[in-house]
Amino acid sequence: MSARAELVKNEKNASVELILSEDWLLENGASDNDQNIFDLFEKNDFKQIKLDGKQIGRWDSRLVAFLVHVISLCKKNNIEYRLIDFPKGIDPLLDLAFSVPEHVSPPKGDTTQSFLSYLGNVALYSWAATQRVALFCVKIYEALIRLITKKAVVRKVDIWFEIQDAGVNAFLIVSLICFLVGLILAFVGSIQLKMFGAQIYVSSLVAIAVTRVMGAIMGGVIMAGRTGASYAATLGSMQVNEEIDALKTMGVSPFDFLVLPRVLALSLMMPLLTVYADFMGIMGGAFVGIFMLGLSPEDYFRMTLKALFMKNILIGIVHGTAYGIIIAVCGCYQGINCGRNASAVGKATTAAVVYSIVWMTVATAILTFIFSVIGV
Amino acid sequence: MPEAFLEIKEMTVAYGDNVIMKDVSFTVNKEDVFIIMGGSGCGKSTLLSVLTGLKQPAKGTEIFDGKVFWGNGATKDDRDALMRKAGILYQSGALWSSMTLAENIALPLEQYTKLSKPEIRDLVALKLDLVGLGGFQDYYPAEISGGMKKRAGLARALALDPKIVFFDEPSAGLDPISSKNLDDLILQIKDNLHTTIVMVTHELASIFAIGTNSIFLDAQTKTVIAKGNPTDLLKNPPNKTLEHFLTRGEK
Ligand SMILES: Nc1ncnc2c1ncn2[C@@H]1O[C@H](COP(=O)(O)OP(=O)(O)OP(=O)(O)O)[C@@H](O)[C@H]1O
Numbered sequence: 001m002s003a004r005a006e007l008v009k010n011e012k013n014a015s016v017e018l019i020l021s022e023d024w025l026l027e028n029g030a031s032d033n034d035q036n037i038f039d040l041f042e043k044n045d046f047k048q049i050k051l052d053g054k055q056i057g058r059w060d061s062r063l064v065a066f067l068v069h070v071i072s073l074c075k076k077n078n079i080e081y082r083l084i085d086f087p088k089g090i091d092p093l094l095d096l097a098f099s100v101p102e103h104v105s106p107p108k109g110d111t112t113q114s115f116l117s118y119l120g121n122v123a124l125y126s127w128a129a130t131q132r133v134a135l136f137c138v139k140i141y142e143a144l145i146r147l148i149t150k151k152a153v154v155r156k157v158d159i160w161f162e163i164q165d166a167g168v169n170a171f172l173i174v175s176l177i178c179f180l181v182g183l184i185l186a187f188v189g190s191i192q193l194k195m196f197g198a199q200i201y202v203s204s205l206v207a208i209a210v211t212r213v214m215g216a217i218m219g220g221v222i223m224a225g226r227t228g229a230s231y232a233a234t235l236g237s238m239q240v241n242e243e244i245d246a247l248k249t250m251g252v253s254p255f256d257f258l259v260l261p262r263v264l265a266l267s268l269m270m271p272l273l274t275v276y277a278d279f280m281g282i283m284g285g286a287f288v289g290i291f292m293l294g295l296s297p298e299d300y301f302r303m304t305l306k307a308l309f310m311k312n313i314l315i316g317i318v319h320g321t322a323y324g325i326i327i328a329v330c331g332c333y334q335g336i337n338c339g340r341n342a343s344a345v346g347k348a349t350t351a352a353v354v355y356s357i358v359w360m361t362v363a364t365a366i367l368t369f370i371f372s373v374i375g376v
Numbered sequence: 377m378p379e380a381f382l383e384i385k386e387m388t389v390a391y392g393d394n395v396i397m398k399d400v401s402f403t404v405n406k407e408d409v410f411i412i413m414g415g416s417g418c419g420k421s422t423l424l425s426v427l428t429g430l431k432q433p434a435k436g437t438e439i440f441d442g443k444v445f446w447g448n449g450a451t452k453d454d455r456d457a458l459m460r461k462a463g464i465l466y467q468s469g470a471l472w473s474s475m476t477l478a479e480n481i482a483l484p485l486e487q488y489t490k491l492s493k494p495e496i497r498d499l500v501a502l503k504l505d506l507v508g509l510g511g512f513q514d515y516y517p518a519e520i521s522g523g524m525k526k527r528a529g530l531a532r533a534l535a536l537d538p539k540i541v542f543f544d545e546p547s548a549g550l551d552p553i554s555s556k557n558l559d560d561l562i563l564q565i566k567d568n569l570h571t572t573i574v575m576v577t578h579e580l581a582s583i584f585a586i587g588t589n590s591i592f593l594d595a596q597t598k599t600v601i602a603k604g605n606p607t608d609l610l611k612n613p614p615n616k617t618l619e620h621f622l623t624r625g626e627k
């Protein structure tokens with residue numbers, strides 16, 4: 001049986017009584033007239049009330065919660081109240097509940113804002129964020145100088161570990177994706193080229209596209225999701241566990257110890273991964289050319305070699321290196337500036353991947369512009 | 377004759393081949409404040425995770441409120457159902473960081489009761505009032521101090537009026553006054569809500585102030601080397617190790 005509360009008005013001596021009865025347990029369902037009773041208190045047409053607990057059956061904190069609400073209402077509306085015949089154990093709990101005054105949080109300020117002030121805030125925030133990132137890059141540069149002058153506190157094993165993680169350990173996923181991209185490029189190209197009987201040019205198409213930019217882009221996207229996210233999550237968790245504070249207070253710069261190995265590893269490994277991605281892409285194209293278009297391997301690779309220009313390979317490598325630096329900086333920046341709780345780590349990881357990809361796009365545009373201006 | 381709430385019989389706990397404790401038996405009675413003592417690394421946290429169903433013992437049975445919890449064909453569902461009668465206060469509070477304090481406490485209430493929104497709101501307010509955090513409903517765990525997190529964790533542990541509450545080092549990291557207040561709070565809750573308390577702690581002051589029964593785990597022999605009311609144990613220590621522990625190595 002569910003909790004029951006009934007407000008009884010005695011017209012004769014103008015007294016009001018709130019009679020509670022039956023079981024007041026959490027496991028029972030909701031009672032529906034609590035709110036009506038609370039509303040009566042707000043109407044304020046009585047100045048005294050007797051709370052009667054004689055008929056209460058079993059009870060737990062549900063009863064206490066109800067009483068706390070009623071008593072708070074009484075206090076707020078200056079109603080005198082008396083508790084009569086309540087089970088033992090209620091009083092100490094009520095005392096405990098009212099022993100510490102309610103904390104009043106300072107008003108959080110007006111959060112609504114006009115569209116113009118919103119735009120203004122976004123602009124200010126973006127400018128501040130840009131400055132912070134620029135400062136971050138300066139600090140990485142200083143750390144690099146310290147490393148070169150052998151003043152940085154950094155463990156060689158960390159650098160080797162990061163290089164291994166960003167290099168060899170990424171080969172499998174890069175192989176898989178880039179092979180697939182080469183395959184798709186060749187397949188799509190061949191449908192068009194077949195119409196002119198020019199299937200053999202599939203090899204040139206794949207070789208040029210992959211070496212000039214596709215290899216670097218695919219490698220970059222993979223590494224952003226794989227390694228950039230892991231940097232943000234690792235450094236973010238270290239921030240949560242106060243490990244980064246521990247480094248700082250020991251006089252070890254987190255830039256030397258944590259950021260530099262990662263930035264170095266990625267910017268050294270990305271060019272290699274790019275070349276490897278180029279190779280796997282060409283293999284993917286060859287798979288289509290040889291097994292689906294029936295070209296002979298000699299012809300296919302001869303045409304591929306003709307279309308492999310050092311210039312394109314180098315452009316790809318420049319892209320790849322730029323992506324590596326971008327991914328490492330985004331990942332480490334988000335990790336170091338992570339908040340101190342679990343959801344902040346999640347946000348940092350997401351932001352690391354999103355910003356990496358956005359800035360990779362921007363970098364591609366800038367590099368393409370530069371290369372077209374200098375005419376390569 | 378006090379009634380048993382938790383009975384552990386011949387329990388062996390191990391990580392792989394690394395046995396942490398062998399053939400441990402003890403009983404926690406209703407409305408006890410049961411203290412698990414022992415040096416660092418002797419397996420107190422491990423024992424607690426066995427008692428709360430997170431880790432499977434290598435051997436032995438646990439009877440929880442008259443029902444089998446570990447051993448004899450008890451399933452995960454049985455354990456989940458029984459754990460609904462338990463609250464756990466983790467060492468650092470373990471509040472969910474993406475939710476406000478009110479949401480943290482409301483979650484078990486929404487999951488396991490049919491109460492309406494306003495009723496849940498009142499209950500959340502009560503639980504926070506009880507631990508002295510009234511008015512902090514809309515704060516996130518990151519916005520309150522370590523001691524407050526612990527009290528908020530206690531409020532969440534108490535959300536469903538558990539019959540038993542497990543504590544892992546509740547006073548670690550608290551100042552003496554807060555730790556005394558927490559002890560008082562635990563006693564109040566035990567007396568008025570008739571809760572059984574199982575507590576891992578090193579804090580000698582609270583061991584003597586609130587403990588009614590205890591066991592002492594020894595890392596060397598991997599067994600319980602003393603049982604009983606901590607104050608009595610201090611008067612007649614059964615062995616040197618325990619005497620050392622209870623007197624901070626002074627005797
Ligand atoms: N996940 C694990 N895998 C293997 N061994 C573990 C694991 N967790 C703990 N141990 C071992 O179990 C033993 C007991 O650890 P436990 O954390 O239970 O100690 P404790 O008594 O709680 O110590 P403290 O008082 O320092 O918290 C230790 O020797 C530890 O090395």
Ligand SMILES: [Mg+2]
Nearest residue numbers: 420421422544
């Ligand atoms: Mg422990």
